[in-house]
Amino acid sequence: MNEVLAQLRELRAGDLPTHGGRTLAYVYDSGLSEVDEIAAAAHALASSANGLDPTAFPSLLRMENDLVATAAGLLGGDAETVGTVTSGGTESCLLAVLAARDARPGLAAPGLVLAETAHAAFHKAAHLFGVRKVVVPVDPVTFRADPAAMAAAIDESTVLVVASAPSYAHGVVDPIPEIAAAAAARGVRMHVDGCIGAWVLPYLARLGADVPPFDFRVPGVTSISVDLHKYAYCAKGVSVLLHANAGLRRTHYFASADWPGYTMLNPTLQSTRSGGPLAAAWAVVRHLGDEGYLRLAEVTREAVARIRAGIEGINGLRVLGDPDSTLIAFTAAAPGFDLFTVADEMKVRGWYVQPQFAHGSSPLNLHLTVTAANHGSEAEFLADLTASVLAAKSAGPVTVDPDVAAFVAALDPETLTTEQFGDLLAAAGLTGGDGLPDRMAPINALLATAAEPLRERLLLEFLGALYTPGPH
CATH class of the missing domain: 3.40.640.10 (Type I PLP-dependent aspartate aminotransferase-like (Major domain))
Known part of the structure; x- marks a missing residue:
């Protein structure tokens, strides 16, 4: 039994952290x-x-x-x-x-x-x-x-x-x-x-x-x-x-x-x-009861206010809309750097922020789900976000190879074959069975060039590839 649990812990070590407020999507941590x-x-x-x-x-x-x-x-x-x-x-x-x-x-x-x-x-x-x-x-x-x-x-x-x-x-x-x-x-x-x-x-x-x-x-x-x-x-x-x-x-x-x-x-x-x-x-x-939830809401509200004010104070970023709750989306206030790179830089620093592709009037942005566990670490988060923006500005915009972009543009989501999808993975450098690269900005930038129906189909093909058992 101990051996099996040890294997499980080893597998879980590669996941995003579910506690400590460093994963600002998917998980909700009370900090208790x-x-x-x-x-x-x-x-x-x-x-x-x-x-x-x-x-x-x-x-x-x-x-x-x-x-x-x-x-x-x-x-x-x-x-x-x-x-x-x-x-x-x-x-x-x-x-x-x-x-x-x-x-x-x-x-x-x-x-x-x-x-x-x-x-x-x-x-x-x-x-x-x-x-x-x-x-x-x-x-x-x-x-x-x-x-x-x-x-x-x-x-x-x-x-x-x-x-x-x-x-x-x-x-x-x-x-x-x-x-x-x-x-x-x-x-x-x-x-x-x-x-x-x-x-x-x-x-x-x-x-x-x-x-x-x-x-x-x-x-x-x-x-x-x-x-x-x-x-x-x-x-x-x-x-x-x-x-x-x-x-x-x-x-x-x-x-x-x-x-x-x-x-x-x-x-x-x-x-x-x-x-x-x-x-x-x-x-x-x-266990938490009414008063417990009120206290958790109070510290979450404080964390949201501090993070939002900090983002608004970072040169090059702006908050989208006027958030009413615990969620914040922010975008680049001016061209010259790539938010996908910001997300990668944040991951290097131990934070997960969620990229959201442009849609309609909503530009490419990064999403934050703030929870009670973020209370107390706002300054560290904002310092790392500031450093990530500076690193992204230094790196400059992510460019997509014109030949790869043309290949993507020619794909038909209704008739996309597994072979074409494999060719695209190869063109994007996703070969060798080693999974995703550490930095996702080039992949996300490529996906951003695809129309939404094609992006859906590409990601469905990718999902199918992920859920294919390999050799044991």
């Missing part, structure tokens, strides 16, 4: 060691229990109802508010779309109206469930959804309108009251994607932040998604999808008695669900 300890212990106690049948494992039913009640209370719910615990934000978003679609089964081409800054999970939902997307541009300066444009996009086939609190890319809260009113006026459901912000925004408001209204207190809001494995600091993966009443939720439930086995009843996309993540989340939420 006992939170990990209680989550691990609770997970172990319930990992073998199966959420497939709540009558067989009533402890899981109790814990799920407790978590839903806590989330509903935090987000302005009332006695009619119900919810479902899911595996993560994407599943919550998928179920919100599924419930809306199946509530109107007579529509030949159900539509989904969403701001262009809505999470990609909604594009996935449209793809999986055959729902027509209507993507509405946002304000090019604030990056907030345009209520008038959202209202104009609603038609007789619209089953759901989606806005964010906040959007992942820029950390801004959309004007939910105006959008929800437009949806309600047409009798259409309104979903607020609060996956990344809905657990922390209420606490920021209590601390005096000017948080725009976004939850069930807003008339017309019919569902909200909130991830507990984000700012509730629970172990992955646990999210909650809340609906204003049980009738709205019912259409994402599934039942099948048309076979000789047990009658399948599923509130989520999954059937078997380990009790481990649920129990871990239940234990962490009870």
Whole structure:
């Protein structure tokens, strides 16, 4: 056993750090060691229990109802508010779309109206469930959804309108009251994607932040998604999808008695669900409690303010929009250096910041997800960011070989073959089976030259190559 665990520790040594606030995406660190300890212990106690049948494992039913009640209370719910615990934000978003679609089964081409800054999970939902997307541009300066444009996009086939609190890319809260009113006026459901912000925004408001209204207190809001494995600091993966009443939720439930086995009843996309993540989340939420989350929000808010002010003081950088929560996106204020190089330089210094490609009015930028664990290390982060920008300026812009760029431009995403993809890897220098290079700026710069459909296809091919077992 010790040998196997030693091998696992060796494998994990190559991962990004999940604690200490140095990975500013993907992970959420409270900075409190006992939170990990209680989550691990609770997970172990319930990992073998199966959420497939709540009558067989009533402890899981109790814990799920407790978590839903806590989330509903935090987000302005009332006695009619119900919810479902899911595996993560994407599943919550998928179920919100599924419930809306199946509530109107007579529509030949159900539509989904969403701001262009809505999470990609909604594009996935449209793809999986055959729902027509209507993507509405946002304000090019604030990056907030345009209520008038959202209202104009609603038609007789619209089953759901989606806005964010906040959007992942820029950390801004959309004007939910105006959008929800437009949806309600047409009798259409309104979903607020609060996956990344809905657990922390209420606490920021209590601390005096000017948080725009976004939850069930807003008339017309019919569902909200909130991830507990984000700012509730629970172990992955646990999210909650809340609906204003049980009738709205019912259409994402599934039942099948048309076979000789047990009658399948599923509130989520999954059937078997380990009790481990649920129990871990239940234990962490009870352990931290209201005051614990208020304190974590307070130190996170301080970290965000210091980091944002520091970025605004670095020559050559500017913050995009006016972030409302714990997310910051910043871009180059002038040409002459490459943000992909800045990201590489930060990685050399022990930080992970997330590049975001240009899209619509949003330029190439770097994204930061700030958590409580960043409190106290803001000065070190900003010093390393300043040094990284200076190094990027010294290196100059990343250039793409014209022949390689021409090769990419000639590729058709609809007909791209594995052989062509292999040729591209070779042209980009990704050969020899050694994985990705230490510096990703040249690769990201090459991807940035590709139109979005081609970039998607290239990355799908790359994903397939990654998930191909090699020799053991």
